[in-house]
Amino acid sequence: MVITKEDVLKVIDKIVEVIRENKEYLTELDSAIGDADHGINMDRGFEAVKQKLATIPENSDIGTILKTVGMTLVSTVGGASGPLYGTAFMRAGQAVQGKTELTEEDVVKIFEAALQGIKDRGKAQAGDKTMIDSIEPAYKALKESLENNIALPEALKRAVNAAKEGMEYTKNISARKGRASYLGERSIGHIDPGATSSYLMIKALADVINLL
Amino acid sequence: MVITKEDVLKVIDKIVEVIRENKEYLTELDSAIGDADHGINMDRGFEAVKQKLATIPENSDIGTILKTVGMTLVSTVGGASGPLYGTAFMRAGQAVQGKTELTEEDVVKIFEAALQGIKDRGKAQAGDKTMIDSIEPAYKALKESLENNIALPEALKRAVNAAKEGMEYTKNISARKGRASYLGERSIGHIDPGATSSYLMIKALADVINLL
Amino acid sequence: MKKLINNPESVVKEMIEGLLAAHPNYLRKLENINVIVRKDAPVEGKVGLVSGGGSGHEPAHAGYVGYGMLDAACPGEVFTSPTPDQMYEAIKAVNSGKGVLLIIKNYTGDVMNFEMAREMAQAEGIEVDQVIVNDDVAVENSTWTQGRRGIAGTVFVHKIAGAKAQEGASLKEVKRVAEKVIANVRSMGMALTPCTVPAAGKPSFTLQEDEMEIGIGIHGEPGTHREKIKHVDEIVEHLMDKIINDLPYKSGDEVAVMINGMGGTPLMELYIANRKVAEILKEKDIKVYKTYVGEFMTSLEMSGFSITLLKLDEELKALLDAKADTPAFKQL
Amino acid sequence: MKKLINNPESVVKEMIEGLLAAHPNYLRKLENINVIVRKDAPVEGKVGLVSGGGSGHEPAHAGYVGYGMLDAACPGEVFTSPTPDQMYEAIKAVNSGKGVLLIIKNYTGDVMNFEMAREMAQAEGIEVDQVIVNDDVAVENSTWTQGRRGIAGTVFVHKIAGAKAQEGASLKEVKRVAEKVIANVRSMGMALTPCTVPAAGKPSFTLQEDEMEIGIGIHGEPGTHREKIKHVDEIVEHLMDKIINDLPYKSGDEVAVMINGMGGTPLMELYIANRKVAEILKEKDIKVYKTYVGEFMTSLEMSGFSITLLKLDEELKALLDAKADTPAFKQL
Ligand SMILES: Nc1ncnc2c1ncn2[C@@H]1O[C@H](COP(=O)(O)OP(=O)(O)O)[C@@H](O)[C@H]1O
Ligand SMILES: Nc1ncnc2c1ncn2[C@@H]1O[C@H](COP(=O)(O)OP(=O)(O)O)[C@@H](O)[C@H]1O
Ligand SMILES: [Mg+2]
Numbered sequence A, B: 001m002v003i004t005k006e007d008v009l010k011v012i013d014k015i016v017e018v019i020r021e022n023k024e025y026l027t028e029l030d031s032a033i034g035d036a037d038h039g040i041n042m043d044r045g046f047e048a049v050k051q052k053l054a055t056i057p058e059n060s061d062i063g064t065i066l067k068t069v070g071m072t073l074v075s076t077v078g079g080a081s082g083p084l085y086g087t088a089f090m091r092a093g094q095a096v097q098g099k100t101e102l103t104e105e106d107v108v109k110i111f112e113a114a115l116q117g118i119k120d121r122g123k124a125q126a127g128d129k130t131m132i133d134s135i136e137p138a139y140k141a142l143k144e145s146l147e148n149n150i151a152l153p154e155a156l157k158r159a160v161n162a163a164k165e166g167m168e169y170t171k172n173i174s175a176r177k178g179r180a181s182y183l184g185e186r187s188i189g190h191i192d193p194g195a196t197s198s199y200l201m202i203k204a205l206a207d208v209i210n211l212l
Numbered sequence C, D: 001m002k003k004l005i006n007n008p009e010s011v012v013k014e015m016i017e018g019l020l021a022a023h024p025n026y027l028r029k030l031e032n033i034n035v036i037v038r039k040d041a042p043v044e045g046k047v048g049l050v051s052g053g054g055s056g057h058e059p060a061h062a063g064y065v066g067y068g069m070l071d072a073a074c075p076g077e078v079f080t081s082p083t084p085d086q087m088y089e090a091i092k093a094v095n096s097g098k099g100v101l102l103i104i105k106n107y108t109g110d111v112m113n114f115e116m117a118r119e120m121a122q123a124e125g126i127e128v129d130q131v132i133v134n135d136d137v138a139v140e141n142s143t144w145t146q147g148r149r150g151i152a153g154t155v156f157v158h159k160i161a162g163a164k165a166q167e168g169a170s171l172k173e174v175k176r177v178a179e180k181v182i183a184n185v186r187s188m189g190m191a192l193t194p195c196t197v198p199a200a201g202k203p204s205f206t207l208q209e210d211e212m213e214i215g216i217g218i219h220g221e222p223g224t225h226r227e228k229i230k231h232v233d234e235i236v237e238h239l240m241d242k243i244i245n246d247l248p249y250k251s252g253d254e255v256a257v258m259i260n261g262m263g264g265t266p267l268m269e270l271y272i273a274n275r276k277v278a279e280i281l282k283e284k285d286i287k288v289y290k291t292y293v294g295e296f297m298t299s300l301e302m303s304g305f306s307i308t309l310l311k312l313d314e315e316l317k318a319l320l321d322a323k324a325d326t327p328a329f330k331q332l
C-alpha cells in the first residue's frame, strides 16, 4: 500500500478536526492534573498548521510538509506539548525527507523518529504518564504487525488499540514528568491529556488510511 | 418622678445589652444601604463604654457620666455614628452638668441637647433618612406629653412609639445624608440603621424607666 | 467567608503588626493608638500631611506614608472612619511647627471625625487645615447629598501635595496644590463581586454570575445601579464617558491615568482595561502623560476597578514626577 | 466566569497593548511577536537578561523589564510556556555582545522551549547561558520528577542577577549570582480559591467553602494536598516549617522575605500573614533584612499566597539593595 502526499494532507486535516472537536475534553483532562490548557494549546497549534499548509508551495514533498507542521507547532503551541509534538513532526519529516509517497516501512520510520524525538526532547519514558504511554505501544504494535505481514490498515487499527490501552493505563499510574508530576499520587485516577491527544492523532491517521 | 444616677447607669447598661443583641441586625441593615458596619461600630463603642464606666469615680454626677459615655463613643465607634452619638451624649451631659438626679424637665433637656448636637455635627434634618428621623419625633412626643402633664413613663412610651414610626418611615424615603445617600432612589425600601439604633436606645431608656 | 485571617475582630491590629514588621525603615506606630507615622516624623521644616480612613483600602493609607507623600495615616476599623483622637495624635506627631494638612475623603464619618480632631488640635494652637477629596462622578444628584465620595483620586492628592510639602512649601501652598488636584481629578468604579467585612462575615451585597454593579464606592457598598455584565471595553466606555464629560476633559488636555484594582482583580484585567482607556483618550486627543496601573485604593477582596483621570498643568506634572519613597508608592 | 475581558482568546494580546500604553517610557514590543524589551535594549556593555513564561502571572514577567532587572520578557498564552521563536527574538534583541542569560522557571514546557531557543541563538554565535529556578519546596519526591517548580522566588533572581548585570558584570558573573540566589531561595504557597483560565471558562479545580489547597503552583493547578481551612497563623506555621527546614535556614542567618499574593488576595491579609512570618523568624533568631509584601508572581485571580525566604550574604544584600526601576518593581 502506498500513501500519497494528498493522503498525508488528509490525515493532517483530520487531526486538525479531531483536535478541534476534543479541545474542551483535552482541556478538562488537563485541568484535573495540569493547568487546563492542553486542548487550547493543541487547537491553537493545529489551527495555525492548517493556515500554514495552505501557503506552502504546491510541489513540497511529504518530508517538508511534516517539518512545516512541526515548526508551526513549535512556534504556536507553547507549553510542554509544543516542543514535544513539534520535535516529533520535525523528526518525522526528516525521516521521510524528499519523499512524495510513503511505504509501510516509511510509516514505521515516521513513528520511530517521532517517538525518539519526544524522548530526546522530554527525557521521559514509558510509565511516566505522558504521551509516550500512547505512542510507544502504538509504534510497537504497528511495527510488529507489519513484520508479521499484516496490511497497513489493520496494522494501524492494532496501533490505535495499543495507543488506547496505553492511554487508559495512564489513569492507573502517577505522573513522573510534566506538570502532573507535582501532584504525586493525586495524579492517579486521571487519564493523561497528552496521552489522549496522541491517541486521537493516531486514531485520525488510522481512520483516514482505512477509508483509502 | 425623679431619676437617680443609678437609674441612669441602669439605662446605659440596658443600652449596652440591646446594642449587643442587635449587633448583627444593625449590621445587616447597614449592609443593604451602607457599608455593613453599624452594629459592629455601635457594639464596639458601647462595650468600651461599659469598661470605661466601671472605672470612673464613685461620686461622678450624671452630667459627667453622660459626657464620659460621649467621649468614649467618639474615640471608639468611628464612622459617622461615632461623632454623632458621641456629640449627642456629650451635649446631653453638658445639659445636666453637676446633677445627681433628673426631673422630667431634665429628660426633655437631654433629648433636646442630644438632638441639637447631632444636627450641629451632621448638618442633617428630619426626612434625610438618618437617626434624626427617630430622635426628633421622639423628642417632640416626649415634650408634648410632659407639657400635657402625662407622667414620664407614659410620655416615654409615646416617645418610643414616635421613634418607631420615624424609624419605619425611613423605609419609604431616599437618603440625603450619610453613605446611603449615594444610593439615591435605591435606598428606598430599606430602614435606616442609625434610625434603628436610635429607636433601640430610646426604647431601652423607656423600658428601664417603666420598671422603676 | 474565606479569608487569610485569625480572628475577625483583630484584623486591623494584626495587619498593622505585619505592616510594621515589613517596613521598619519607613514606618513607626505611635504608642497605644493606631497611628502610623514616617519613621523620621516630624520632619523639620516640612508641612505635615495626615490622611486616613477605614481599613480595607490597603495599601491606602499607611502604604503612602514616607518620603514625598504622607507623614501619618490613621487606619480605622474595616470601612469605618478612624476616631478623632487618632487624627489628633497624628497631627501632634507630625507637626514640626509648619502646620498640618488633613487630606480627607468625602464621607460623612471621615469628615466629622477629622473635623473634631482639627478642633482639638487647633485648641492647642497647632495650625491645621484640610482638604476634602470628592473625585467620584458616579453619584450625580450630589446637591442633595453631602457631595461626592472620595475614591482612588485621593492617591494623586497624596502624591502631589506630598511632593509640594517635601519641597518645604508653606501650608497655604501645599493646600493650594492639593485643591488644584481635587479640582482636576475625577474617578468612577465598578464591581464584579462584592466583598466581606470580616466582622460581618457575609458579603455586603450579592450579585448573580452575570451581573455587575456600576458606580460603586470603596466600602463594599452597592453602586448606583446594577447591570448585566459586559465586555470590559463597553464598561470602560461607560465609565470614561461619565468621567470625561464631568470636568470636562477636552481635546489638547494632558492627563495622568490611574487604573485601580479593587483588591481581587488580576493585573492582567487592569491592563486590558487600560488598553481601552488609552484608545478612548487618543480618539479624543487627550494626551496621556503618565499611567499608573495597580491596586492603590482597594475594597478588601472585591473584584472590579476604577478609572481616575487627573488633568495636569506644568506645576502638577513636576510634582507628580517628583521622587517618592513609601512602602506602596515608589518613584525614582 | 466573571472577568474584565473582551474575548477570552485575545486576553494576552490586549493585555500587552494595555501594558505598552501604560509604560511607554519603560517598554517596547518587538514587531510581529510577543516579546517585551527594555525601551533602550540592547544596553551597551551589559549582559542581557531574558525571562518569560505563561501569561497570568502579572506583573511577572514584563513588569520586571527595566533598569536593574530584566532586558526582555516573553509572555506566552495564559499559563502556557512561550514558544522558542519568542525567546530567540528576545535573545537577539537584548544581546549587546556581552551575552545573554535566560532565567527559566523549572517547568517542563518552559525548560524545553527555552532550550530550543538557546540552541537556535547559539547556532548564530550568540553567547547564551541559562539558570533554572526551582524554589518551590511543596513537592517533595522531586527525584522522581523533573525537580521542583519555580515560583515567586524567581523575582529575587531577576532582581539580583539584574543588579549584577546592570553593574556591567560578565555573563559568567551574572550567572554565578543568579545561581547563588537559586541555591538560597525557597518558597511555598497555598490557595483559598482556584482561578479560571479565560479560554477554558471553568475553574481549574473546585474547593468547598471550608477547604484550602496547600502546596499549589502558579498555574491554577491543584496543590499537594487539600485541607480544612485554618487560621492564617497555622497556615503560615506549616509553610514556614517546610521552607525553613528545607535549606535549612538557621539561627543567625539573614534573609529577605517575600509575601506574595496570588492575584485575588487583599493586601490586608498578606500583612496579617507577614506578622506571623516575622514572629516565627524572630523566634528562630533568623534576621529579616528586607521584606516585600504584594503581588509579584500571581495566578490570575486566585486567592492565596506564597512565602519566599532568601538567605543573604553581603554580596546578595548589596545587589538586592541596588536601584531598580521597572513598571512593577522600583527601588530607590
Ligand atoms: N517530559 C515529557 N515527555 C513527554 N511528554 C510530556 C513531558 N512533559 C509533559 N508531557 C506531556 O505534555 C502534556 C501536557 O501538555 P500541555 O498541557 O500542552 O503543556 P503544559 O504541561 O506545559 O501545560 C502532558 O499531558 C504529557 O502527556
Ligand atoms: N449627617 C448625618 N446626620 C445624622 N445622622 C447621620 C448622618 N450621616 C449618617 N448618619 C447616620 O449614621 C448611620 C450610619 O452609621 P455607621 O454605619 O456607624 O457609619 P458609616 O456610615 O460611617 O459607616 C446612618 O444610618 C445614619 O442614621
Ligand atoms: Mg497544560
Ligand SMILES: [Mg+2]
Binding pocket: B030, B034, B035, B036, B037, B038, B079, B179
Ligand atoms: Mg456603616
Ligand SMILES: [Mg+2]
Binding pocket: B035, B037, B079, B080, C054, C079, C080, C081, C109
Ligand atoms: Mg463605616
Ligand SMILES: [Mg+2]
Binding pocket: A035, A037, A079, A080, D054, D079, D080, D081, D109
Ligand atoms: Mg500550560
